[in-house]
Amino acid sequence: MxxxxxxxxxxxxxxxxxxxxxxxxxxxxxxxxxxxxxxxxxxxxxxxxxxxxxxxxxxxxxxxxxxxxxxxxxxxxxxxxxxxxxxxxxxxxxxxxxxxxxxxxxxxxxxxxxxxxxxxxxxxxxxxxxxxxxxxxxxxxxxxxxxxxxxxxxxxxxxxxxxxxxxxxxxxxxxxxxxxxxxxxxxxxxxxxxLTDDISGLPNHRAAELYMEDLMKKHQNNGTPFSILLVDGDQLKAYNEISYEKGNEVIRLMGALLAGAVRHGDKVVRWLSGDEFLVLLPGADRKAALQVAERLRVYMAEETAKMEMPVTISIGVASCPEDAVDTSGLIKTAEEANNQAKRLGKNQVV
Known part of the structure; x- marks a missing residue:
């Protein structure tokens, strides 16, 4: 749109x-x-x-x-x-x-x-x-x-x-x-x-901000909830040590797997840097968002299990209106939740 x-x-x-x-x-x-x-x-x-x-x-x-x-x-x-x-x-x-x-x-x-x-x-x-x-x-x-x-x-x-x-x-x-x-x-x-990320081919952070503005307007007008998932890979540093092209291959793989696994109408975008992705879930409250996040976490691990270095992801969840009613507040909440998932040992949903 x-x-x-x-x-x-x-x-x-x-x-x-x-x-x-x-x-x-x-x-x-x-x-x-x-x-x-x-x-x-x-x-x-x-x-x-x-x-x-x-x-x-x-x-x-x-x-x-x-x-x-x-x-x-x-x-x-x-x-x-x-x-x-x-x-x-x-x-x-x-x-x-x-x-x-x-x-x-x-x-x-x-x-x-x-x-x-x-x-x-x-x-x-x-x-x-x-x-x-x-x-x-x-x-x-x-x-x-x-x-x-x-x-x-x-x-x-x-x-x-x-x-x-x-x-x-x-x-x-x-x-x-x-x-x-x-x-x-x-x-x-x-x-x-x-509005397109060069490496993954997905929408980029500028597109994500526009998507969130649109979702926020729908919430303000109709009370429609939505959630975001901040997804961060746990192995990019190890792949980058082999070569940056290997790191880029992992970024493309992660983007493709996430985009292929979300629900119809959900959006997957490459976020600010590295192997960070943002998943936007229209109509999803926090309970539904946690279920989607866990499914994505398991799916990523299963699909990459046979790789020399399997890829796992840490996911921070933030929901409107439960966690915040503005985009900056949602992003902050998702970042804090993602950091907590990393501290808990990675490959977690918080």
């Missing part, structure tokens, strides 16, 4: 305008299909009544209906239906292989689901406005879908508008979209390098 934040809308989790550009650039639409432009009409007049949270809840409700439609939609010729949050209260849905009539039926289901939400929340004056445009160009360029959205929105808000862009504007929009796409690719590559 962290590496996708350039192209993901934080409110809904759907691809944003940049995600729209990226997917257009990857030629993800079929020879024929439909584009649905969806707007929440009336929400701007209720912002004072709903407040920021109520407004976001309304936007998320529509995003949920779009996401459910995407999940249920049949895949056409290798192309898949995709939804985007294009702007404030504007969404775009690409329906490859759909005729106008098929797209209308699909959007009617989405409208019904959203209206049910509006009815349950007793929100008067909010409706959906849906515009459907078919496309027929198998060799469409990057800007094809952007132009279709622009035309639909222009007609919607002004009731009049050009039926096509002049040639110079067409070329300019296409070139602009391509340049934005290339810039996003470079930004993503630079961000990936900045």
């Amino acid at each position: 962290i590496l996708d934040e350039f192209s993901t809308d934080p409110c809904t989790g759907l691809p944003n305008f940049f995600g729209f550009l990226e997917m257009c650039s990857n030629s993800f639409f079929d020879e024929t299909g439909a584009i649905a432009i969806v707007e929440i009409s009336g929400i701007i007049h209720l912002k004072g009544t709903l407040g920021p949270k109520g407004t976001e809840d309304c936007i998320r409700a529509l995003a949920g209906a779009l996401r459910a439609s995407v999940a249920a939609a049949p895949q056409q010729s290798g192309m898949k239906t995709t939804a985007f949050r294009y702007g404030g209260d504007e969404f775009v849905m690409i329906l490859p292989g759909f005729s106008h009539a098929e797209a209308e039926r699909e959007m009617a289901k989405i409208t019904a689901a959203f209206q049910e939400y509006i009815k349950n929340q007793q929100l008067n004056g909010i409706n959906l406005h849906v515009t459907i445009v078919e496309y027929f160009d198998p060799d469409a360029r990057i800007a094809t879908l952007i132009k279709a959205v622009y035309m639909a929105l222009n007609r919607r808000h002004r009731d009049v508008g050009p039926s096509a862009l002049p040639a110079w504007a067409d070329e300019m929009m296409d070139g602009m979209a391509e340049r934005i796409h290339r810039t996003l690719v470079l930004l993503r590559e630079a961000r990936t390098m900045a």
Whole structure:
């Protein structure tokens, strides 16, 4: 998620305008299909009544209906239906292989689901406005879908508008979209390098700090617990005395074993130095974290038992909110617990 934040809308989790550009650039639409432009009409007049949270809840409700439609939609010729949050209260849905009539039926289901939400929340004056445009160009360029959205929105808000862009504007929009796409690719590559550890290939400590910030926000908003495990190998010094490359091999091995043994959704990152790793456990309280830590400790010992120098690990556990409710406090607790595990003779969980 962290590496996708350039192209993901934080409110809904759907691809944003940049995600729209990226997917257009990857030629993800079929020879024929439909584009649905969806707007929440009336929400701007209720912002004072709903407040920021109520407004976001309304936007998320529509995003949920779009996401459910995407999940249920049949895949056409290798192309898949995709939804985007294009702007404030504007969404775009690409329906490859759909005729106008098929797209209308699909959007009617989405409208019904959203209206049910509006009815349950007793929100008067909010409706959906849906515009459907078919496309027929198998060799469409990057800007094809952007132009279709622009035309639909222009007609919607002004009731009049050009039926096509002049040639110079067409070329300019296409070139602009391509340049934005290339810039996003470079930004993503630079961000990936900045957040990736060179030796293990795992996310690094910068990525860990971002992951923890995200988990801390979820705890503050929803009370969701989480835990961290500070894992430190017990044999790196001995391997480094053979050669630093041997030490690096052990670091890579440890990272791979840990990453392959954690639960779905857990994160393993290379921590600050040596053979230190941080494991982030979303939703895990201290009891669950201790169980995971013990399982990892046993697994590491078993998987390396036949090596000339088997690898063991010492693990310090810290949990939010039991041990701390801020990232620095959690790290301090985990470090102290890890030091205690070392003092107890290593190959321990504390």
